[in-house]
Amino acid sequence: MSPLLVIPARHASTRYPGKPLALLKGATGESKSLLRRTWEAARQVRGIARTVIATDDERIRAHALSFGAEVVMTSDRHLNGTERCAEALDLLGGDHDIVVNLQGDAPLTPPWFVEALVDALRARPDMAVATPVLRTTGAQLAALLDDRRQGRVGGTTAVFGAGHRALYFSKEVIPFTGRDFGAHEATPVFHHVGVYAYRPDALRGYGAWPPGPLETLEGLEQLRFLEQGQPLLCVEVEARGREFWELNNPSDISRIEAMMATMGLA
Known part of the structure; x- marks a missing residue:
């Protein structure tokens, strides 16, 4: 029982070059890079x-x-983080x-999200991969809808079916709800949190x-597992008062900094 945690990071991003080195200001006013904040989040996960x-x-x-991080140098030909993790392994x-x-790009990931994945994958031998989902308010x-409207x-x-087996992931907002919800009301839409736990054989097969x-259309690496018929488990996690957002665009910096200020994250 020896989990390995890998943080894939590349500089040459088409959408946001140099993103891992982007600075984020915490609640105390101290600026740290996105990469360092993600590393510090990883170090809080128990059992790794x-x-x-x-x-x-x-x-x-x-x-x-x-x-003080440990680093492994990998190929510059990888299409995504999963391929990079496979080489690192x-x-x-x-x-x-x-x-x-x-x-x-996910420094706000709470440690219990990752711990839940490891526990769930060990409890479900029928699953090759596990990833967290968070019910939206x-x-x-x-x-999410405003981001799509703004392009x-x-x-x-x-979206997932029986036994929380994944059916699909999309950068569009799915499923269609056809109604408005109160700000604090639970909705049937689940935000996918970009963290994965793989069985080593499934990860090696990915490449x-x-x-x-x-x-290719969605630009979502996890869809390769689904397209190959590999069982992927969606693990519903709880925010416990924490806010979550990934840094996808430069405009997300102010949003994440505001979240860190609200949560008191240094």
Whole structure:
């Protein structure tokens, strides 16, 4: 029982070049990079045997080493973080029963989200991958819908069936609800949190499968598992008063900083 946690980070993002090095100001006014804040979030997760940052960029490597992170250098040809995690697993070796992918743009990920994934995957031997979903409130749903109206790539939503087995993920807001919700009212729309826990065999197989049409259209790496018929578990998690948002666009910095200020996160 030796989970490996990998934070994939790349500098050459088409939508936001240099994103891992973007600075975020916390509640105390101290600025830290997105990468460092994600690393600090990862270090709060219980039960992880080893945590590493996987990158292909020397600037990110140097910055990660400056705050004490372990770094593994990977290829610059990877299409997404899952492929990078697969290479990191091969390079690092070790007897890891689960590999966690905590993407480098999610510094607000609470530790219990990741812990829930590891526990759920161990309890469900029929599943190859697990990922968290968070039921939205009316206010959160309104923010997702506003991003789409403004043409911004915001959060991803997920739908799942019996046993919480994933049916689909989309950057569009699904399912269609056809009604308005109160700001604090629970909605049937689930925000997908970009964290994954894989069984090592499933992760190693991922790189051998070509990207499918749905993954290509949506730009969502987890759809490759679904297109290959791999069972993916959606694990519903609770916010416990925490707000969550990923840094997808430069405009998200002010939104995340406001959330950190509200939650008192330094």
